[in-house]
Amino acid sequence: MKVQPSAFIVEKRPLLLQLRDALCAEFDYASILAEDTVGKYYRVSRHSVSADEGDTARGFVVKALDKGRYAEYSFSVLTAEAIPEIVEAVRQLLAADVRPAGLAANTYDPPREEPTVFSGATDYELDPADCSDGEILDRLTALRDRGLAMDGAVLDFVAWMSWQRYTKLFLSREKDMTQSVMYLTGGVTAAAMKDQEVKQAYLPCSGLGGMELMAAMEENVAPCVRTALDLLHSESMIPGTYECICDPETTGMIVHEAFGHGVEMDMFVKDRAQAPQFIGKYVASPLVTMHDGASSARQTATYFFDDEGTLAHDTVVIDKGVLRTGISDLQSALALGTEPTGNGRRESFARKAYTRMTNTWFEPGQDKLEDMIASVKYGMYLQCPSSGMEDPKNWGIQCMVDIAREIKDGKLTGRIFSPVVLTGYVPDLLRSITAMSDGAELSGSGFCGKGHKEWVKVSDGGPYIKATIRLG
Amino acid sequence: MEKILSALRALGVEQYVITEKHTDSLECFYVKKNLDLTRRADTAVTSVRVFRPFEKDGTKMLGEAEATVRPGMSGAEVRAVLERAWYAAQFVTNPWYPLPAGVKESARPDAGGFAGKPLAESMKAMTEALFAADTAQDVFLNSAELFMRRTATRIITSAGADVGWEKTDVWGEYVCQCPAPVDVETYHQFNYRGPETAALTAAAAHALEMTKARSRAVTAPKTGTYDLVLDREQLRTLLGYYVDRAAASMIYQKYSPFKLGDAVQGENITGDRLTMGLVATEPYTGFGAPMADLPLLDKGVLKAIHGGPRFAHYLGVAPTGEYRAVQVPTGDTPLEQLTAEPCLHAVSFSDFQMDPLSGHFGGELRLGFLHEDGKVIPVTGGSVNGSILDSQGHMRFSRERFSTENYDGPLAVRIGGVAVAGS
Structure with missing residues (x-):
């Protein structure tokens, strides 16, 4: 079934068209994004149960260009009476005296727009909104109980699920676009305690759609508990450079944190990225082909158009090791004289649009995982990424993983190190890739920040990879 | 309404x-x-x-x-x-x-x-x-x-x-x-x-x-174990371990072993004993009750458990509301003296993290100063990976003060025996 558009957006559409016309009559360029996002978040642990609204938002943002300068106005209330006030607020904002002496202002041309009328919606099998809260909590409680019952050493077992459904309407002089999207994410976490340290293992699931995606959570209970118990015997990492096999989630974190942020083209505008100097050059092993794009995969960051009315793309960022292009929002493309790639995204209507990743992943290779492990003389099998931080300017890597399993003479020894910090220079790591497995998996249970804020839904992943990495 | x-x-x-x-x-x-x-x-x-x-x-x-x-x-x-x-x-x-x-x-x-x-x-x-x-x-x-x-x-x-x-x-x-x-x-x-x-x-x-x-730092420190000096926001993040572990929700759910009156900094303290207070930055709790500053640690001993009404009730303590800011008395040692002996003074990380569950802290080093043989060498790259459970008894705080919206306390701390993965 197709996700139905929000009744609120449908009801406000005539007023939004009036507002669009009033803005376009006044300014050199104007657009409106209307958003209605609903969702719920459920969580069950040993000692706590919750069923709350998830990240929801309802409101509007106007972007206007006058005499070359851009301004944006986000607001919550739209009535016929408010339209002149909104136009006046934008006018005042463009004229606001906020800039001290000595600082200049950037100017832009209006974007070139092709006439576009679009309406699209994603599919689902079972709408979570049609399920009773009690039914959902019962399913999560059953997962929790299974996890807790597996071993007396389990301190806690958490099962959570959230779903989000949004409708966005984008209007400008040339564009009239509507989309409705729904995704579901979930995860299980097992915790175990040794002395004063709590060790945790986490397994996510995610996808476009509805309740049908929860089935994947069932399979994750046992491996999650086993991993948490394994971690009780973990040792501190011995710093050094190792041959590593990365699981698809760790590959995804490397793709996203280590490289993806470095090709966000608002970073090119600010001279905050090394990538522009490497366009057309080898930045990775010839085995590596990297994609980003809302239409490049079917995952939680899939949409039909971005928050600036640019249709979704499938951008090949790295083609067989060669850096081809970055990804871009509209204003950065105007600054750089390039084409936007459908990556202009906002945390919500109340926030600015930046260049943001969507579904970011490496294409699979042709190797078998067991052969890859067998080829390692001494190294580590990396699992359970926990966090990462970008460094586009210097292409430094910071990724944290919870598990490094020792490999000796091609076999896992059972020895585990945790936690582990991956560091190094991004192209060195990507060029060191010597094998990629023959399947790719994407995961979209988390959010991505720009620096330390502006959280948007993303997915990332790829195949198992073999690379040389500095671990600490 | x-x-x-x-x-x-x-x-x-x-x-x-x-x-x-x-x-x-x-x-x-x-x-x-x-x-x-x-x-x-x-x-x-x-x-x-x-x-x-x-x-x-x-x-x-x-x-x-x-x-x-x-x-x-x-x-x-x-x-x-x-x-x-x-x-x-x-x-x-x-x-x-x-x-x-x-x-x-x-x-x-x-x-x-x-x-x-x-x-x-x-x-x-x-x-x-x-x-x-x-x-x-x-x-x-x-x-x-x-x-x-x-x-x-x-x-x-x-x-x-x-x-x-x-x-x-x-x-x-x-x-x-x-x-x-x-x-x-x-x-x-x-x-x-x-x-x-x-x-x-x-x-x-x-x-x-x-x-x-x-910009002048071109090499990573050599792989090894260092005495580490952390300062400013990194120190605030490090001390967040005690705030997180003193939360009623963490204690009730047994993610934290802290108990009122416990010597949570450990028994074998050769460095400074930690005193810390929670500072109310909003006038009211989320339930509309007045918020007040709350002494949290006194010389390494836990004096309060903080949190909302639910887990506070389960533990039998008074609800306090949620705190974002801490106040810590400065130490007696000038920063110059903290770095006088060989150490790695880490001033910037890509994202310094403190895991309150495991006690591990670390991150990728963006800028540090290696103090050794009477020289101060800027270094960059590599990573720090330590455990506050191993380090907390040997912390030495600076006399100099650092203040932000959510922290008022020593500028820096020196802790021993931290693993560094470098060149």
Whole structure:
């Protein structure tokens, strides 16, 4: 079934068209994004149960260009009476005296727009909104109980699920676009305690759609508990450079944190990225082909158009090791004289649009995982990424993983190190890739920040990879 | 508000917390010294948490769920979202606890230094202060984002609270760039409740100076074990371990072994004994009760458990509300003396992290100063991976002070035996 558009957006559409016309009559360029996002978040642990609204938002943002300068106005209330006030607020904002002496202002041309009328919606099998809260909590409680019952050493077992459904309407002089999207994410976490340290293992699931995606959570209970118990015997990492096999989630974190942020083209505008100097050059092993794009995969960051009315793309960022292009929002493309790639995204209507990743992943290779492990003389099998931080300017890597399993003479020894910090220079790591497995998996249970804020839904992943990495 | 109260009455909801928040935000985005975009966000949202008592298997329960009421919703829409929350609350099987009594007071006007001033005027002053440090050619501000925010909050609860307050603050981030000899950048944040222009200029000047130092750092420290000096935001993050582990929710769920009266810094202390207080940065808790500063640690001994009413009740302690800021007395040792013996003084990480569950801390080193053989060598790259459980007995705090919106305490700490993965 197709996700139905929000009744609120449908009801406000005539007023939004009036507002669009009033803005376009006044300014050199104007657009409106209307958003209605609903969702719920459920969580069950040993000692706590919750069923709350998830990240929801309802409101509007106007972007206007006058005499070359851009301004944006986000607001919550739209009535016929408010339209002149909104136009006046934008006018005042463009004229606001906020800039001290000595600082200049950037100017832009209006974007070139092709006439576009679009309406699209994603599919689902079972709408979570049609399920009773009690039914959902019962399913999560059953997962929790299974996890807790597996071993007396389990301190806690958490099962959570959230779903989000949004409708966005984008209007400008040339564009009239509507989309409705729904995704579901979930995860299980097992915790175990040794002395004063709590060790945790986490397994996510995610996808476009509805309740049908929860089935994947069932399979994750046992491996999650086993991993948490394994971690009780973990040792501190011995710093050094190792041959590593990365699981698809760790590959995804490397793709996203280590490289993806470095090709966000608002970073090119600010001279905050090394990538522009490497366009057309080898930045990775010839085995590596990297994609980003809302239409490049079917995952939680899939949409039909971005928050600036640019249709979704499938951008090949790295083609067989060669850096081809970055990804871009509209204003950065105007600054750089390039084409936007459908990556202009906002945390919500109340926030600015930046260049943001969507579904970011490496294409699979042709190797078998067991052969890859067998080829390692001494190294580590990396699992359970926990966090990462970008460094586009210097292409430094910071990724944290919870598990490094020792490999000796091609076999896992059972020895585990945790936690582990991956560091190094991004192209060195990507060029060191010597094998990629023959399947790719994407995961979209988390959010991505720009620096330390502006959280948007993303997915990332790829195949198992073999690379040389500095671990600490 | 009347629509909400009326819908709650119609549904038979007797226990609730209504939090109404209106935010007016003026935002400026700079690329180099050019204003790239001006934004204003005028948004409002009301969250309503409903509480539903019931019994399950002979145990008294209190279910709860939250609904969001948006401006412009009709009475029927308001009732529908509240009805969904009320329905969900019956499945939330948490043991009963009492909602804390709130107070009824007239709304508190903005008491900060930005009170009464137009946001544009304050924005201009803070922007001027930030860029006042940007005077050199070889190191400069690459980009900056400033957010002047005026927020009005009102809380009404079924337990007698009706309070409101207004506050204005500035939050921002900026990136410093030094193009030569190695083209590098560093990232920084700030947050002030008043026009602390001199503090912002000084912070930006220090950030620019450190960026210049990073540009000269070309090698990573050698792999090994180091005495580590951490400062500023990294020290605040490190000490967050004690705040997190003293939370009622962590203790009740057994993620933290802390108990009142425990020597949580350990028994074998050869360094400074840690004293720490939690500082109230908002006048009221989320339940409309007055918030007060709270002594947390005294010479390494846990003096308080903090948190909301639910887990506090389960543990048999008083609810305190949620804290964001800490105060720590400075130590006796001058920074110069802390770094006199060989050590790695780590001043900047890509993202320094402290895991309160495991006690591990670490991150990728963006800039450090290696003090050895009488020399001070800037280093970059590699990673730090330590455990506060191993280090906490040997912490030595600086005499110098560092203050931000959420921290007032020693500028730096020296801890021993931390693993570094480097060259």
